[in-house]
Amino acid sequence: MIDRILSATAQVLAEKGYAGLSTNRVAAAAGVSIGSLYRYFADKNELIEQLRARSSADVLADLTGALTAAVTMPARDGVHHILSVLVHAVQRHRAVTTAMIAEAPLGAHGNILPEVERQLAQMTRLFVAVHAPGLDPLEADARIHLAMGVTLNACLRIALDPPPGVTEDRLISLTADLLVLGLVPDL
Amino acid sequence: MIDRILSATAQVLAEKGYAGLSTNRVAAAAGVSIGSLYRYFADKNELIEQLRARSSADVLADLTGALTAAVTMPARDGVHHILSVLVHAVQRHRAVTTAMIAEAPLGAHGNILPEVERQLAQMTRLFVAVHAPGLDPLEADARIHLAMGVTLNACLRIALDPPPGVTEDRLISLTADLLVLGLVPDL
């Protein structure tokens, strides 16, 4: 039932946008009474939050796999792989991601994929520690913060609003180059 | 009158957030009747859209100045200058920008600063043409699209959600390095 309602939420989000997302509409779309919806979700916020969490968890699962695989690759290839996986994960959740990023009042729900950013940042810190051990920690943090922004933003752009005439892979490659250069300039 | 209403809109946005932005509240804050508000703005959407446009235009004015000045500088310095100006412009409009980015359903109003991105992209195309004349046009467009994402996202992050422990200037420098490297790798 919870799943049915969450899926209905995603569907309403896709069809009517965030502004058109009402609990009644969701209940109707789920073929469930409004009372039942409130049996499983304390309020509208929790509904949205859980949808976000579900998408986040799903993307996170992919990311974890990609990170594991990336460890054994040359740096640039690893970054490319991770980006590629992220782009596809975002595309798979296009409906939710679009609505949540492009339409939801972000302030209300924090960043869309905070867990993803956190995990990615952690892994990146490790990567930097290994490949550029001499880097000042503060400096490293600054670069990582920057890199996180670049990564997530690029993935979203590539997945949801790609420029015409270029392959997705080329865009990912460019981004990977940029990240490796930016993170470990002396490589 | 239009200006008074738009300023009131910005003020309400700053004080009550996007969720607290109601046409009646705006009219009251502007010292204008709600009827008058609807004489000048077809509906709430238009009100928001025009506020966005006004902020965008304001930032654009700064940007144009920065671009003009940047032309005569060494590439990296020019990029740094532009970023710096953008960061401060965003900070100056913090209230509106925050509310619009962090709270407004962006989908309803397109990107926050589309004119800024367009102008920046145009200028960047010129820059690339000069400094890397051999670059394939499609390839150039891909890089520029990527760079636009990096630039705007970085400026917003630096202006609105900076990481602790690093100076703003260091962040801008890092971003400038990244952009120059990414755009004209052979420099």
Place this chain on the structure above:
Amino acid sequence: MIDRILSATAQVLAEKGYAGLSTNRVAAAAGVSIGSLYRYFADKNELIEQLRARSSADVLADLTGALTAAVTMPARDGVHHILSVLVHAVQRHRAVTTAMIAEAPLGAHGNILPEVERQLAQMTRLFVAVHAPGLDPLEADARIHLAMGVTLNACLRIALDPPPGVTEDRLISLTADLLVLGLVPDL
């Protein structure tokens, strides 16, 4: 408009009881849109509170007159007069009083007629000071507190739930006797 809504509230209260008092019902009974109701009353509570206040003020007006008149009468006659006026005032507001006393969650709105009790208590304190100057103040307060209960309770019983076979006037007389005896035992 405020008056129309308050009167409609009283009417709904009389017809449907406190439990049946909904803002929508009140608006409909007043021939007013629900939006208008909320223009004049912040919420349901304020609506009820203002109705109570209005009835209270009305009763209070009568009471003030009765107190003034009572001053020049012999004690027992004065008390009788006051009781009589109160009984009739309550009867005049039967609908509201009944609903508010018998049905409203009193806790939500304090005592029904706090202003009436306060004014009556004040006057009584004066009366006691004059007629029984030797009485210990604490003792006097206890008697007054008791007398207030007796007075209001008796008035409500006489007005709203009189026993059969006895005239209202007889009941009032009995109550007056009781009060005088109880308040100033040495008279």
Place this chain on the structure above:
Amino acid sequence: MIDRILSATAQVLAEKGYAGLSTNRVAAAAGVSIGSLYRYFADKNELIEQLRARSSADVLADLTGALTAAVTMPARDGVHHILSVLVHAVQRHRAVTTAMIAEAPLGAHGNILPEVERQLAQMTRLFVAVHAPGLDPLEADARIHLAMGVTLNACLRIALDPPPGVTEDRLISLTADLLVLGLVPDL
């Protein structure tokens, strides 16, 4: 089971107040399914009514004892004893009584303690017949009706909302004096 549910009702009433009293909450507090609650009580009203009846019966038991004891006492002492017992009984049921008097729509459930009033009235009639045999029956009824109001009201006031600075016993004494005077003026 019935008892468990009624006790849970009292507990919820004490903790959440009348407005917070929902059948689901009661069932949960009783550790019973909502379905079971509805097997034993036709609807919410019956639940409340039976709780009232239970409290009433409990107070009644005390009252009966007090009346028996009072028979052998001098009039004033007997009245004092009865009042004292009532005050303490009300205090013992403070939670329920408060919620029912101060919050419940009384109209929905009649007077809080009708059985108590009835028994007390009966006993009082007897008392009056003995101590003032010459009194006209109608006149007697009027006095008794009045006395019932005074008695119950005073007990509630003393038990639940006593004035500061006076002992409970003093208040009871005053009330007893008043009642004896009022009922049998020629004593």
Place this chain on the structure above:
DNA sequence: GATGAATGAGGTTTCATTCAT
């Protein structure tokens, strides 16, 4: 008997928008 998931009418409240003045 017991369960508790499911129902849905109905409650309070907000707010974009209109229109008579």
Place this chain on the structure above:
DNA sequence: AATGAATGAAACCTCATTCAT
């Protein structure tokens, strides 16, 4: 042009009650 009282659709949410298991 300006006003602002009035509107009413629609949002979120509660809770008494039912009924298949």
